[in-house]
Amino acid sequence: MAVEVPVEKWTGRVGEVRLGGDGCKRVTIGGANTLPFLKFEGSIPNPPAIAMEVWDSEPSGWPAALTSAWGDVTSDPAAWARKAVEYGADIVMLRLQSARPGMGNTGGAEAGIVVDRVLSAIDLPLIVLGPGIPEKDNEVLVAASRAARGRRIALGNCEEKNYRTIAAVCISDGHVAIAKTPVDFNLAKQLNALLADIGVPSDSVIMDPDTAALGYGLEYSYSTIECLRLAALMGEAMCARPIISHAGPESRHQKESRATRGVPAAWGDPAERAVLWETLTATTCIHAGADLVVMCHPGAVELVKFAIGKLMG
Amino acid sequence: MPIKGTDVAKKLPQRKGCKDCGFPTCFAFAMKLASGGATVDKCPYLSEEIRAELEDALAPPIKLVTVGSGEDALKIGNEEVIYRHEKTFAHAPGIAVLISDKEDDEGVEDKIAKMKELQFERVGLTLRADLFALKFQSGEKAKYEALVKKVCDAGDAGIILISEDLGALFAARDICAGRNPLLYPITKDNLEQAIPLIKQSPTPVGVKAESVEALIPLTSRLKEEGIEELVLDPGSGNFLEVLRDQTLIRRAALKQNFRPLGYPTIVFPCFLAGDGLEEILTASMCVIKFAGIIVLSDLKKDSLLPLLVQRLNIYTDPRMPLAIEQGVYEVGQPKDEAPVLVTSNWSLTYFLVSSATEESKVHAFVCVKDTEGLGVVTGWGAGKFSGDSVGAFIKKSGIEERVKHRKLVIPGKVARIRGELEEALPGWEIVVGPREAGELPGFLPALARSLTGG
Numbered sequence: 001m002a003v004e005v006p007v008e009k010w011t012g013r014v015g016e017v018r019l020g021g022d023g024c025k026r027v028t029i030g031g032a033n034t035l036p037f038l039k040f041e042g043s044i045p046n047p048p049a050i051a052m053e054v055w056d057s058e059p060s061g062w063p064a065a066l067t068s069a070w071g072d073v074t075s076d077p078a079a080w081a082r083k084a085v086e087y088g089a090d091i092v093m094l095r096l097q098s099a100r101p102g103m104g105n106t107g108g109a110e111a112g113i114v115v116d117r118v119l120s121a122i123d124l125p126l127i128v129l130g131p132g133i134p135e136k137d138n139e140v141l142v143a144a145s146r147a148a149r150g151r152r153i154a155l156g157n158c159e160e161k162n163y164r165t166i167a168a169v170c171i172s173d174g175h176v177a178i179a180k181t182p183v184d185f186n187l188a189k190q191l192n193a194l195l196a197d198i199g200v201p202s203d204s205v206i207m208d209p210d211t212a213a214l215g216y217g218l219e220y221s222y223s224t225i226e227c228l229r230l231a232a233l234m235g236e237a238m239c240a241r242p243i244i245s246h247a248g249p250e251s252r253h254q255k256e257s258r259a260t261r262g263v264p265a266a267w268g269d270p271a272e273r274a275v276l277w278e279t280l281t282a283t284t285c286i287h288a289g290a291d292l293v294v295m296c297h298p299g300a301v302e303l304v305k306f307a308i309g310k311l312m313g
Numbered sequence: 314m315p316i317k318g319t320d321v322a323k324k325l326p327q328r329k330g331c332k333d334c335g336f337p338t339c340f341a342f343a344m345k346l347a348s349g350g351a352t353v354d355k356c357p358y359l360s361e362e363i364r365a366e367l368e369d370a371l372a373p374p375i376k377l378v379t380v381g382s383g384e385d386a387l388k389i390g391n392e393e394v395i396y397r398h399e400k401t402f403a404h405a406p407g408i409a410v411l412i413s414d415k416e417d418d419e420g421v422e423d424k425i426a427k428m429k430e431l432q433f434e435r436v437g438l439t440l441r442a443d444l445f446a447l448k449f450q451s452g453e454k455a456k457y458e459a460l461v462k463k464v465c466d467a468g469d470a471g472i473i474l475i476s477e478d479l480g481a482l483f484a485a486r487d488i489c490a491g492r493n494p495l496l497y498p499i500t501k502d503n504l505e506q507a508i509p510l511i512k513q514s515p516t517p518v519g520v521k522a523e524s525v526e527a528l529i530p531l532t533s534r535l536k537e538e539g540i541e542e543l544v545l546d547p548g549s550g551n552f553l554e555v556l557r558d559q560t561l562i563r564r565a566a567l568k569q570n571f572r573p574l575g576y577p578t579i580v581f582p583c584f585l586a587g588d589g590l591e592e593i594l595t596a597s598m599c600v601i602k603f604a605g606i607i608v609l610s611d612l613k614k615d616s617l618l619p620l621l622v623q624r625l626n627i628y629t630d631p632r633m634p635l636a637i638e639q640g641v642y643e644v645g646q647p648k649d650e651a652p653v654l655v656t657s658n659w660s661l662t663y664f665l666v667s668s669a670t671e672e673s674k675v676h677a678f679v680c681v682k683d684t685e686g687l688g689v690v691t692g693w694g695a696g697k698f699s700g701d702s703v704g705a706f707i708k709k710s711g712i713e714e715r716v717k718h719r720k721l722v723i724p725g726k727v728a729r730i731r732g733e734l735e736e737a738l739p740g741w742e743i744v745v746g747p748r749e750a751g752e753l754p755g756f757l758p759a760l761a762r763s764l765t766g767g
């Protein structure tokens with residue numbers, strides 16, 4: 001008895017988004033017309049990319065395993081970004097943490113300066129994230145956008161409640177908007193439609209359907225990402241954007257990556273633990289369909305890159 | 314696709330007024346059969362041939378296979394979907410640890426001990442590895458048999474016997490046949506020789522070939538002999554081939570109802586991977602992508618728990634709601650001087666807050682306000698976590714009767730609701746907590762001490 005090889009004939013394709021500017025390294029994500037790594041039935045022009053997270057100020061509340069892995073570069077965002085390049089980042093993600101009230105409450109001027117400094121330190125593409133407070137996001141991300149003209153960075157987050165200003169500045173300065181929604185298929189699709197309505201080109205949106213870490217709801221992220229990817233492959237245009245997943249930033253909040261005392265001995269060495277929990281969060285999202293994962297621990301980056309290398313053949 | 318009720322009805326004898334199966338008509342019986350609520354043997358008027366045909370058509374597309382015996386027996390297979398959002402994946406893969414009879418006593422003892430010790434409590438479940446995979450490698454049958462006996466005596470974990478030498482394989486099977494071990498590998502070269510030996514004392518069989526397609530004649534032949542407790546190994550040579558082969562087998566079984574591939578699978582990261590970390594990467598992919606049994610070279614503290622948690626996550630019911638019920642939740646055994654925190658009812662937020670509170674070693678009340686499943690910031694944006702509405706919720710939550718103090722911790726991300734909330738809750742002091750739940754261990758202990766006056 002012979003079996004017909006069960007290959008799917010997908011009709012859709014995920015759009016490609018290019019980051020990076022003239023004279024610098026460019027990274028393109030998306031573009032697949034099949035599920036992750038199933039090269040026997042489709043084309044996967046770009047491997048999943050890894051962005052490493054850098055803060056504009058000394059990190060607070062990070063687990064010891066992370067701060068010790070980075071050492072003292074974390075006091076200088078430009079040095080930190082250069083170190084991320086050494087560790088194999090494809091992209092650097094700068095979080096404008098100091099714009100938070102209580103963390104410095106810095107404004108547009110400071111944001112413009114730090115973005116400029118980081119961009120001069122590296123020739124990789126950049127993602128800039130605001131503090132997540134609408135008024136502040138609008139202020140610092142507009143400044144970041146101006147400072148990064150010509151480098152085609154990604155700016156986030158556009159959320160349903162606050163997307164117009166950021167989307168507009170992405171259009172005018174030629175950047176990419178990150179569309180962030182809570183873990184939910186329909187909300188992600190709707191926000192893509194809103195962005196399309198106000199004229200953000202489809203090749204300038206990355207969607208962030210939110211990530212929950214391993215052991216903390218990762219399965220919801222897995223299925224949301226997988227459903228978005230399946231819908232894209234079935235031809236649903238408003239789902240056909242590359243997906244970003246914050247595997248690292250979510251993992252560093254979880255107990256298993258942080259706790260050094262008062263946990264069962266069977267949990268093993270805290271440093272190894274931090275690496276593996278982040279790694280498995282990231283690879284699970286990649287197997288679901290994420291095109292770009294944001295990561296924190298250099299050791300986890302090494303493992304995830306290794307896995308991607310094997311799977312891209 | 315499973316067979317339809319109307320197609321089943323066509324095969325039934327259609328005896329008027331018979332009802333011997335307990336159903337009013339053949340048609341009603343057919344419908345029940347198709348939905349899995351009855352078995353074919355209830356109708357005594359079927360020819361052998363029709364009965365076999367129906368049984369085959371009604372069988373689940375991926376056979377349920379049991380390895381091991383007793384309460385802890387591993388059940389795998391019976392999967393009905395390719396994507397987990399469609400329906401809960403039915404049976405989580407078994408995690409096995411490999412022991413070769415060439416390993417020294419100390420190594421063997423160590424692995425046996427780890428199987429017992431590396432157990433983890435999580436959300437009311439005990440997570441642990443399931444099986445020992447015992448490999449004949451020394452060339453000395455006595456040595457192999459001693460290993461099998463030792464592992465059998467050490468506990469109830471299920472057993473996989475691995476031996477290219479059929480003599481050693483079946484001698485070991487005879488030692489532990491009562492434990493229902495999985496025999497591996499049955500290949501095209503030893504199949505005919507193995508069939509009568511398997512039949513002497515049937516236990517599950519791991520079938521190995523060089524490709525997915527090459528498995529087909531082997532499983533078909535075994536089925537002819539009535540040997541159907543099968544586990545498939547398509548001989549994948551690397552990471553990428555594992556993904557491809559597992560995907561093809563699952564699709565062939567479910568989308569094409571292709572019986573010869575309708576069995577659970579076994580994957581050996583222990584033989585494929587260069588080192589321990591690569592092994593975990595392979596194993597973790599197998600957890601997501603359809604494997605039935607995953608064989609590791611060792612059980613390691615750092616890596617076993619994340620793998621088991623990933624398995625738990627992936628095999629959770631996808632319809633579990635993202636929102637939890639509004640109310641006051643206890644972390645530990647809080648008394649009337651315990652801290653009180655308020656957060657939204659998005660279950661992910663709640664998981665983070667409650668686990669960080671536990672980590673703080675502080676007994677506390679977590680008041681969970683209905684935000685229709687939104688996080689605190691999004692909930693605030695949607696007007697569902699405003700000072701007024703949080704105040705109203707706290708009043709009617711009953712927390713005022715449960716604590717002596719009047720201090721309420723709000724998430725740092727919504728510090729802005731503080732003023733409004735103080736107005737809505739006269740007599741309460743509103744304390745702005747950390748922005749991230751993960752920072753609670755640096756915050757709660759001091760607060761708890763101040764509340765007890767310590």
Ligand code: SF4
Nearest residue numbers: 331332333334339356
């Ligand atoms: S026992 Fe058989 S023949 Fe009789 S009603 Fe049931 S299905 Fe029909």
